[in-house]
Amino acid sequence: MDTVILLTLTGLGLSALYFLVASGLSLVFGLADVLNFAHGLFLGVGAYATWWAAGNLPGAGGDGFGFVLAVAFGVLAGTLVAILVELVLIRPLYSRTIEQVLVTVGLSLAGVALLQATWGADPRTFPRPDWTREVTSVLGANVPNGGLLLIIAAVVVLAAILSFLRWTRYGLVIRAGVENREMVTALGIDVRKAFTLVFAIGGAAAALAGALGSVYFGTVSPGQGGSLLIFAFIVVVIGGMGSVVGSAYAAVAVGLLQQFVNYYGTSGLGDICVVGLLAVVLLLRPQGIAGKVATA
Amino acid sequence: MTTEPVLSVEDLSVRIAGLHILQGVSFTVAPTGVTVLLGRNGVGKTTTLRAVLGLTPTGGEVRGSIRMGAQTLLARPTHRLVRDGLGYVPEDRCVFAGLTVAENLRLAERRGTTPAYDKVFALFPELDRRGRQRAGSLSGGQQQMLAIGRVLLNDNRLLLVDEPTKGLAPKVVTEVAEVLERVAESVPVLLVEQNLAVVRRLARDAVVLAAGRVAWTGDARELLLETALTRSLLGVGSADGHHHEAAPAAAAREDGH
Numbered sequence: 001m002d003t004v005i006l007l008t009l010t011g012l013g014l015s016a017l018y019f020l021v022a023s024g025l026s027l028v029f030g031l032a033d034v035l036n037f038a039h040g041l042f043l044g045v046g047a048y049a050t051w052w053a054a055g056n057l058p059g060a061g062g063d064g065f066g067f068v069l070a071v072a073f074g075v076l077a078g079t080l081v082a083i084l085v086e087l088v089l090i091r092p093l094y095s096r097t098i099e100q101v102l103v104t105v106g107l108s109l110a111g112v113a114l115l116q117a118t119w120g121a122d123p124r125t126f127p128r129p130d131w132t133r134e135v136t137s138v139l140g141a142n143v144p145n146g147g148l149l150l151i152i153a154a155v156v157v158l159a160a161i162l163s164f165l166r167w168t169r170y171g172l173v174i175r176a177g178v179e180n181r182e183m184v185t186a187l188g189i190d191v192r193k194a195f196t197l198v199f200a201i202g203g204a205a206a207a208l209a210g211a212l213g214s215v216y217f218g219t220v221s222p223g224q225g226g227s228l229l230i231f232a233f234i235v236v237v238i239g240g241m242g243s244v245v246g247s248a249y250a251a252v253a254v255g256l257l258q259q260f261v262n263y264y265g266t267s268g269l270g271d272i273c274v275v276g277l278l279a280v281v282l283l284l285r286p287q288g289i290a291g292k293v294a295t296a
Numbered sequence: 297m298t299t300e301p302v303l304s305v306e307d308l309s310v311r312i313a314g315l316h317i318l319q320g321v322s323f324t325v326a327p328t329g330v331t332v333l334l335g336r337n338g339v340g341k342t343t344t345l346r347a348v349l350g351l352t353p354t355g356g357e358v359r360g361s362i363r364m365g366a367q368t369l370l371a372r373p374t375h376r377l378v379r380d381g382l383g384y385v386p387e388d389r390c391v392f393a394g395l396t397v398a399e400n401l402r403l404a405e406r407r408g409t410t411p412a413y414d415k416v417f418a419l420f421p422e423l424d425r426r427g428r429q430r431a432g433s434l435s436g437g438q439q440q441m442l443a444i445g446r447v448l449l450n451d452n453r454l455l456l457v458d459e460p461t462k463g464l465a466p467k468v469v470t471e472v473a474e475v476l477e478r479v480a481e482s483v484p485v486l487l488v489e490q491n492l493a494v495v496r497r498l499a500r501d502a503v504v505l506a507a508g509r510v511a512w513t514g515d516a517r518e519l520l521l522e523t524a525l526t527r528s529l530l531g532v533g534s535a536d537g538h539h540h541e542a543a544p545a546a547a548a549r550e551d552g553h
Contacts, residue, residue: 095354096354172395172399172402172403173403175392175394175395175399176392176395176399176403179392179393179394179395180390180392182351183386183390183392184403185351185373185374185375185378186349186351186374186378186384186386186390187375187378187403187404187446188375188378188379188404188406188450189375189403190373190375191375
């Protein structure tokens with residue numbers, strides 16, 4: 001029983017990480033029809049900026065308020081890079097899908113290369129508060145605090161995004177735009193501002209995933225964004241393009257499936273099962289769990 | 297009262313995916329009343345409205361001149377045209393199905409102006425009562441009222457209305473026509489409509505398109521009285537108020553109020 005609880009909570013920790021990456025990816029695709037392969041870069045920027053801030057930014061550090069400040073710096077850096085990418089590279093290419101894919105794939109490769117050139121290819125130890133290395137006993141299972149932190153962060157981000165979508169004018173524009181972007185424009189709304197906003201939201205969530213994921217793993221490396229992005233894409237497709245709630249459900253399903261199968265089966269089998277789940281969803285419900293709707 | 301046209305379209309050509317859909321279309325819309333754009337299916341009526349509004353699909357090529365008063369419309373982004381007073385009621389309503397009625401209306405509010413909810417709810421009291429209902433669960437007639445109500449929240453210099461009675465039950469068609477008649481008392485309307493009874497009731501001027509060109513312009517009632525002309529231009533035998541052949545009876549049965 002302890003093992004099941006441990007696997008469930010560590011699986012949910014993984015789900016939380018996937019959700020943080022996938023939520024922004026899903027909104028960006030749902031609203032702007034942009035398949036953003038550079039989304040993993042935002043995660044990398046968030047992780048490295050947090051790591052850098054903890055050692056160099058005055059007031060920031062690896063513990064207490066200093067750690068919060070370092071994470072806030074990382075999130076801010078990821079958000080700014082996302083906004084910059086949208087304004088400079090994506091905006092001139094809306095409705096040009098092939099060019100978008102080429103640019104975002106190129107950017108993700110260049111981003112990883114830049115991180116490698118600056119800080120090296122080897123994983124670096126990530127500064128983190130001592131309590132995140134410890135475990136908490138939950139119903140007899142010793143669960144890593146780093147995983148619990150990810151779960152709490154994902155729940156807070158989910159609630160924040162849903163509140164934003166439900167209660168704000170821009171949230172309304174995004175929900176409507178996911179359904180019918182052209183009609184939003186035909187009501188006199190400059191939908192491009194909403195594009196920038198969803199890139200910013202996605203960049204912030206991915207950067208947070210980068211920082212907290214590095215806390216969980218204890219290291220930061222240039223390629224970690226890319227490997228998480230593959231599963232985040234699967235979560236987006238299973239959840240339904242544009243649906244944050246769908247992404248949350250799909251992230252839970254993918255994280256738990258991966259964790260349980262990898263433990264009880266052969267290591268790596270869980271990843272194959274996730275791809276199998278994707279195939280089943282695409283066959284039976286191609287629009288994903290929630291369909292194309294920005295739920296609020 | 298000025299007699300200057302509210303909209304002037306000159307030599308408008310639209311090419312989409314290699315198809316030359318509009319080939320030098322020119323017409324004007326009077327500053328009052330309803331001007332109807334007629335023609336058989338596929339002649340370019342909706343393409344004309346969408347070109348005016350800057351909604352030609354990416355990759356499409358638009359040439360010519362479109363002016364609203366002294367203002368040139370081509371090459372301006374759609375949201376700016378709408379803010380400048382070009383209201384659009386699209387074919388098939390295009391309400392946001394996942395949003396509530398109130399949210400659909402709230403979305404249409406423009407910054408810096410006071411939305412005319414009183415006017416909209418006076419015309420469509422049902423929209424007020426159904427504010428919390430999801431627009432996707434409304435009947436076709438109610439969705440059409442929401443689509444029209446949405447544009448009436450704001451002051452407009454011209455309304456572009458695309459097939460507002462398509463697929464509606466006869467009783468609802470009458471209601472929609474009544475509303476448009478009242479709306480047209482205060483704002484000019486460029487209407488695309490297949491139902492000739494509605495055209496006869498609403499339209500003062502008519503522009504008939506055929507094969508991407510203007511085939512006839514003039515008084516709408518005169519056109520409808522000319523049986524031979526309406527048959528040759530629109531494919532219908534008379535102007536006796538029956539539906540145009542392109543508005544199938546099945547469509548009218550499809551949707552209730």
